[in-house]
Amino acid sequence: MIVTEQKPDREVLEAVQKYRRVFIIGCGSCATASRTGGEEECRSWTEKLRENGKEPSGYSIPQETCHVLLMKSTIRQSAEASSSDAFLVLACGAGVQAVSAASDRPVVAGLNSMFLGTTERVGEFLKYCSLCGNCVLSRTAGICPVTRCPKGLLNGPCGGMVDGRCEVDRTAACVWVAIYDRLKARGDQGKLAQMNAPKPYVSARQRKVEPVNISRKSAGRNAR
Amino acid sequence: MTRLSEALAGKEFVITAELSPRKGTLVTNFIKTVHALQGKVHAINITDNQRAIMRMSSLAASYLVLREGMEPIYQITCRDRNRLAIQSDLIGASALGIKNVLALTGDHPSVGDSPEAKPVFDLDATTLLHTITRLNAGSDLDGHPLKGATDLFPGAALTPQTEPLEPVLLTMERKISAGARFFQTQPVFDMDAFRSFATLTGRFGTPVIVGILLLHSAQQAQDLNAGVPGIKIPDVMIRRLGEAADPRREGIDIAAELIRSARNIAQGVHIMTVGQEKDLPVLLERISG
Ligand code: SF4
Ligand code: SF4
Numbered sequence: 001m002i003v004t005e006q007k008p009d010r011e012v013l014e015a016v017q018k019y020r021r022v023f024i025i026g027c028g029s030c031a032t033a034s035r036t037g038g039e040e041e042c043r044s045w046t047e048k049l050r051e052n053g054k055e056p057s058g059y060s061i062p063q064e065t066c067h068v069l070l071m072k073s074t075i076r077q078s079a080e081a082s083s084s085d086a087f088l089v090l091a092c093g094a095g096v097q098a099v100s101a102a103s104d105r106p107v108v109a110g111l112n113s114m115f116l117g118t119t120e121r122v123g124e125f126l127k128y129c130s131l132c133g134n135c136v137l138s139r140t141a142g143i144c145p146v147t148r149c150p151k152g153l154l155n156g157p158c159g160g161m162v163d164g165r166c167e168v169d170r171t172a173a174c175v176w177v178a179i180y181d182r183l184k185a186r187g188d189q190g191k192l193a194q195m196n197a198p199k200p201y202v203s204a205r206q207r208k209v210e211p212v213n214i215s216r217k218s219a220g221r222n223a224r
Numbered sequence: 225m226t227r228l229s230e231a232l233a234g235k236e237f238v239i240t241a242e243l244s245p246r247k248g249t250l251v252t253n254f255i256k257t258v259h260a261l262q263g264k265v266h267a268i269n270i271t272d273n274q275r276a277i278m279r280m281s282s283l284a285a286s287y288l289v290l291r292e293g294m295e296p297i298y299q300i301t302c303r304d305r306n307r308l309a310i311q312s313d314l315i316g317a318s319a320l321g322i323k324n325v326l327a328l329t330g331d332h333p334s335v336g337d338s339p340e341a342k343p344v345f346d347l348d349a350t351t352l353l354h355t356i357t358r359l360n361a362g363s364d365l366d367g368h369p370l371k372g373a374t375d376l377f378p379g380a381a382l383t384p385q386t387e388p389l390e391p392v393l394l395t396m397e398r399k400i401s402a403g404a405r406f407f408q409t410q411p412v413f414d415m416d417a418f419r420s421f422a423t424l425t426g427r428f429g430t431p432v433i434v435g436i437l438l439l440h441s442a443q444q445a446q447d448l449n450a451g452v453p454g455i456k457i458p459d460v461m462i463r464r465l466g467e468a469a470d471p472r473r474e475g476i477d478i479a480a481e482l483i484r485s486a487r488n489i490a491q492g493v494h495i496m497t498v499g500q501e502k503d504l505p506v507l508l509e510r511i512s513g
Contacts, residue, residue, distance in 0.1 A: 115330070116309065150332055151303075151329065151332055151345045152345055153329065154351070155348045155349070155398065156348070156389055156391075157392075158329040158348070158349070159328070159349075159382075159410065159454075160331060160453065160454075161383070161386065162386050162453040162454045163386060164387060164388065165453075167332060167335065167453065169331045176391065177388060177391060179290065180390070180391040180394075189391075190394070191391065192394035192395065192398065193394045193398045193401070194396055194398065194401075195350050195354060195401065195402055196351075197347075197354075198307060198346065198347055198365065217469075
């Protein structure tokens with residue numbers, strides 16, 4: 001789940017300054033679960049825009065805002081959306097860009113996209129993955145150092161670890177000690193004496209996953 | 225061969241001291257301190273934006289040390305540079321005649337004076353050591369040949385006073401496999417505790433130079449205990465500094481005692497100060513006698 005947080009009101013209002021009629025697009029998936037782009041937030045932004053002299057023309061909460069074709073039809077089907085000067089999008093960066101790709105009108109991002117969260121309980125998300133494109137979890141006892149170590153170290157712990165705590169946040173456990181504990185429980189801590197090679201950033205260059213990947217996968221499945 | 229590597233190979237008791245480059249281009253005092261250390265230490269560690277506080281580059285300051293006829297230990301961290309920048313700096317260092325390198329991960333920018341900086345950490349201490357090993361063998365990290373290999377003598381850092389200890393030892397082992405030829409530790413104040421640590425690291429056979437921090441007042445010691453994680457100055461020492469008529473002298477006494485007891489435990493001492501660099505020569509004078 002993509003975890004998002006509200007941008008400060010002032011930053012959003014500054015970004016919508018030039019526009020009069022603003023249409024709000026929330027998101028029925030992650031941003032609703034994050035409580036940043038659901039019913040309540042769309043209504044609250046409608047109020048805020050009005051208070052600041054804007055003409056909010058309405059809002060919509062598509063099931064998946066990160067879907068370009070869905071955004072195209074959402075905008076086309078709504079007279080209020082089609083006639084607005086700009087969109088205020090309460091969704092993650094992928095959602096904002098789907099709206100931006102679906103329409104040539106300006107978009108304003110209402111949220112900051114934070115990370116791929118693991119849900120601990122309703123409304124509580126743990127920062128466990130940052131979609132690095134080269135998963136190391138099989139080598140690190142199922143605990144992600146790329147995301148959970150503030151330095152993203154593949155070979156830890158660093159010299160800042162003191163009594164199991166992290167240099168950057170003394171109240172937090174060093175994630176490399178957590179990895180060590182896990183490995184040790186399996187008698188596998190010797191792994192720490194082996195170097196993890198520097199991370200390849202090649203996949204960061206990849207711009208698109210082609211639909212052919214999906215069809216190839218399902219073709220393979222059918223063949224079996 | 226560097227003086228440091230020769231001394232370590234010859235089982236000499238090695239003395240290194242740490243200097244921080246200045247924040248700015250005025251280097252008069254820095255050079256003065258370098259001169260004051262002449263003949264008293266085997267090599268001078270030059271820190272790399274230590275504690276993530278922006279200063280003159282450690283490469284440039286290491287060269288200043290070299291130009292004055294002293295041997296630098298060029299400290300390089302992974303915080304501010306990616307693998308391209310690190311490799312080109314290492315090649316540059318070797319070409320300038322800077323051979324000793326201390327490979328560090330580096331403190332996170334959030335603890336320093338530019339907390340909004342982007343942390344790089346493309347490499348880490350281990351993969352940096354591995355990189356140096358590659359460059360010394362004549363190729364870069366990606367396997368492309370070099371026109372002229374580097375001639376670097378790589379070392380690494382070690383944290384002896386922490387829990388749990390096993391991951392620290394495993395990290396040490398990993399760093400040795402990646403190419404570490406010596407270790408310099410963070411400050412140690414309890415040589416008895418260090419002695420038992422040294423029995424654990426002895427089996428690796430890689431020389432360990434133990435860190436000594438020169439203290440100058442009880443207040444400073446208390447501040448360090450409270451503010452710098454990993455520093456554990458015992459109460460007896462703080463009391464001694466507090467009761468002394470001349471706490472600076474007392475600090476020098478304490479450091480000299482620690483150095484004396486380190487003589488048969490470690491392969492040398494690495495002396496650090498917190499802004500008290502002018503006391504370094506006094507301490508070194510004392511221990512040479
Ligand atoms: S290594 Fe970490 S950040 Fe990368 S994909 Fe795996 S969990 Fe995500
Ligand atoms: S203390 Fe542990 S979690 Fe924190 S930066 Fe160092 S290795 Fe990463």
